[in-house]
Amino acid sequence: MTGKPSVLFVCVHNAGRSQMAAGWLRHLAGDRVEVRSAGSAPAAAVNPAAVEAMREVGIDITDQKPKLLAYDTVESSDVVVTMGCGDSCPYFPGKRYEDWKLDDPAGKGVDAVRPIRDEIRDRVATLLAELLPAG
Template sequence: MTDNPSVLFVCVHNAGRSQMAQGFLNHLAGDAIEVRSAGTAPAESLNPTAIEAMAELGIDITAQQPKLLTPDTLQTTTVVITMGCGDACPYYPAIDYRDWQLADPAGQTLAAVRLIRNEIHTHVTTLITELLPELTPGQHPIN
């Protein structure tokens, strides 16, 4: 762990929403924010439509893999962003939890996943501004 803030994106299968969010945060914040994702019931592989939607923006998430959410991962995180895992996500006091209400991209068309992707992008850029307030908007690597 570093002194940088850390973010954990959690959804059920860790195959779509949380992986796109991780991809955006890695791409936009670089090493300034430690980013991870996990699922309460991880899928075998990433959602191919989520991969395609991110690739359209030049962000390659193919090296990411669905991972199981563990208590240790939660306890070493500054901010936990949940995306539809509900009560399946354990709660630990003193951790900042947030829930982003996002549609599940599983089984959706590319057009629908693009809308979800764009909504995730908006949330992630807001999160970067909040976690790195010392930077002015012009300094963020957000495009």
């Protein structure tokens, strides 16, 4: 990586996990990291329970829209974090890949989404510390 690192979060519908992860990274990193998210089969809208769970911690993701995963988006990202998209994510040698095993918030209420949100926060904070070490 040279310059500002770029992180791509990918889940199937780009409506829950990847949107929350992108929201957390934007919140925690500011403009120090380029943040992207996409899905292999994007939904029509972001999951309302994910929106509400993020709003509870002061992060607004209401302006986000699920996006289709594009080959060039993966190719131009430094880190690709997958969340249940399986083999539908393209692979490029030399990229850093992480696969986060997380419950899918689809169809769940905000009470069930909160622990997923909090686990994502912890993983994003760890990733950020690795990308931008203090000092």
